[in-house]
Amino acid sequence: MKISLVICPIWNFEQPPLSISYIAGQLRANKHQVNCYDLSIELLLNLSEKDKKEINQKYLAQSWYDNFDYWKERLNLDVFVDKWSIRILENQPELIGFSIYDSTQHVSLLMAEVIKKKSPETLIVFGGPSCDNDELINYGNIDFMVIGEGEDTITELIERIENKSPLKECRGLIYLENNEIIKTEKRPFINNINTIPFPYFECFELDNYPTKTLPMFTSRGCPNRCTFCSESPRWGKFRYRRAENIVDEMERNIKKYGITHYNMEDSTINGNIFEFEKMCDILISKKLGVTWGGKARIDSRMNKYFLKKMYDAGCRGLIFGVESASQSVLNHMNKNVKVEDIERIIFDSYNAGIKIGCFFIVGYINEKEEDFMDTLKFIKRNYKYIDTIYPGTGLHILKGSKLYKNAEDFGIILPHLSENGQWYTKDLSNTANIRNERLKRFNELISELYSKKEEHV
Ligand code: B12
Ligand code: SF4
Numbered sequence: 001m002k003i004s005l006v007i008c009p010i011w012n013f014e015q016p017p018l019s020i021s022y023i024a025g026q027l028r029a030n031k032h033q034v035n036c037y038d039l040s041i042e043l044l045l046n047l048s049e050k051d052k053k054e055i056n057q058k059y060l061a062q063s064w065y066d067n068f069d070y071w072k073e074r075l076n077l078d079v080f081v082d083k084w085s086i087r088i089l090e091n092q093p094e095l096i097g098f099s100i101y102d103s104t105q106h107v108s109l110l111m112a113e114v115i116k117k118k119s120p121e122t123l124i125v126f127g128g129p130s131c132d133n134d135e136l137i138n139y140g141n142i143d144f145m146v147i148g149e150g151e152d153t154i155t156e157l158i159e160r161i162e163n164k165s166p167l168k169e170c171r172g173l174i175y176l177e178n179n180e181i182i183k184t185e186k187r188p189f190i191n192n193i194n195t196i197p198f199p200y201f202e203c204f205e206l207d208n209y210p211t212k213t214l215p216m217f218t219s220r221g222c223p224n225r226c227t228f229c230s231e232s233p234r235w236g237k238f239r240y241r242r243a244e245n246i247v248d249e250m251e252r253n254i255k256k257y258g259i260t261h262y263n264m265e266d267s268t269i270n271g272n273i274f275e276f277e278k279m280c281d282i283l284i285s286k287k288l289g290v291t292w293g294g295k296a297r298i299d300s301r302m303n304k305y306f307l308k309k310m311y312d313a314g315c316r317g318l319i320f321g322v323e324s325a326s327q328s329v330l331n332h333m334n335k336n337v338k339v340e341d342i343e344r345i346i347f348d349s350y351n352a353g354i355k356i357g358c359f360f361i362v363g364y365i366n367e368k369e370e371d372f373m374d375t376l377k378f379i380k381r382n383y384k385y386i387d388t389i390y391p392g393t394g395l396h397i398l399k400g401s402k403l404y405k406n407a408e409d410f411g412i413i414l415p416h417l418s419e420n421g422q423w424y425t426k427d428l429s430n431t432a433n434i435r436n437e438r439l440k441r442f443n444e445l446i447s448e449l450y451s452k453k454e455e456h457v
Pocket of ligand 2: 222223224225226229230231232267268297321335
């Protein structure tokens with residue numbers, strides 16, 4: 001079948017998207033003809049410098065979801081969507097797949113509408129994290145929604161369309177039949193992720209991206225289950241790729257695209273510490289000259305020799321979700337880490353030459369003033385070794401997380417049930433006002449410490 005895969009604005013501008021590249025790799029392995037379009041970078045490339053500056057901020061995504069009308073008018077998106085719909089249809093695809101995140105959803109819906117008007121017979125398939133909302137199908141113009149991991153579902157869906165076999169038996173799908181939402185049986189996660197074909201980046205003009213990096217996924221999911229996290233439940237059971245398989249992909253990338261730096265986009269790159277160490281050993285022995293970074297869990301087994309080995313294998317940056325420096329908050333979160341390990345690993349990583357970024361959650365449900373103060377003291381003690389502390393975010397109760405699913409047990413009133421749209425605890429020990437006030441102090445401290453640090457450089 002002739003297929004086009006599209007990611008709409010707004011998505012990351014630094015490198016090509018991994019979602020449609022994985023789907024493209026799988027479909028090509030099944031002998032389909034595939035074209036991919038990164039419309040986010042296409043939009044950026046044609047903007048004025050002023051608009052570029054405004055849009056080129058990483059964390060605008062929420063605004064593309066909440067205030068889409070503003071962006072639509074501001075950037076003349078109707079014209080953009082029309083132009084690209086014509087271009088995509090020029091190749092006469094029989095099926096067009098869109099990658100749906102909250103930030104890409106509105107433009108994708110607009111585009112599906114335009115495409116269906118111009119070419120009603122072209123099948124429109126939505127896939128991606130925001131497809132966990134069944135209601136999306138009611139917007140119209142979407143023939144199928146793929147829930148969860150997409151590789152096997154899209155392959156089977158196409159096979160069934162081609163063979164005219166019953167769609168109801170294809171697991172992991174949502175579609176409309178006589179105005180009724182049909183949700184087929186849940187598809188199990190792919191057990192052996194070493195069998196998934198490497199992502200296919202050939203359709204992207206890699207020179208359009210400002211960084212010479214490619215994204216990689218070395219595992220899916222996370223072995224831990226933090227209460228606030230929506231990512232580990234989304235990927236189900238933790239699965240990891242064999243070290244050799246990961247290095248093969250890097251070698252392919254060097255040969256095909258000449259790229260030696262990788263952003264590992266895993267939920268956590270060291271979920272299986274033994275396989276992770278094996279990857280480091282192979283990279284050192286093969287002398288590929290690659291560099292890489294990613295998000296990692298604090299794991300007490302990462303001693304200074306381990307971190308030095310990581311550096312020698314090309315690790316140049318790690319991001320830790322520290323969240324809090326209060327042991328009682330970390331325990332409530334089910335983080336399974338000790339404050340002293342966090343402190344030691346940050347220090348040892350710094351000494352090994354690895355740049356560290358840290359995320360903190362301000363106002364976790366059981367955080368008291370003294371817990372919050374422990375976090376501030378921790379930052380004052382350690383900021384010298386931390387390259388970036390990301391602006392604090394108040395705790396968001398994410399759909400899919402344990403906190404969301406068991407809100408009643410945790411004594412939480414969810415945002416949609418509260419008068420001001422912000423969650424709070426039933427005993428009022430944690431409210432939006434308390435969190436915002438702490439957030440202000442947190443962000444002020446970070447600005448103060450880091451402006452001092454810059455003065456010293
Ligand atoms: C890397 C990443 C980023 C990077 C982007 C880098 C890049 N590669 O472009 C950065 C740091 C910029 C980023 C930022 C943000 N991110 Co982010 N990010 C991720 C992360 C960790 C990996 C994404 C990825 O590449 N996955 C790999 C691919 C293979 O997985 P996938 O995209 O889910 O695709 C699979 C399926 O969904 C499906 N599928 C996807 N598309 C399609 C299309 C078709 C046709 C089909 C059939 C199937 C299909 O099949 C794929 C293969 O199995 C995910 C979490 C995660 N571990 O997945 C969060 C995630 C995507 N981010 C999320 C969020 C919320 C954000 C932010 C809004 C955070 C914030 N509060 O600011 C910002 C927004 C930035 C922006 N401008 O859009 C959410 C999205 C939720 C949603 N429903 O939209 C996620 C899921 C994390 C979460 N815990 O909820 N992010
Ligand atoms: S360690 Fe990170 S990815 Fe794993 S469950 Fe906790 S927050 Fe989620």
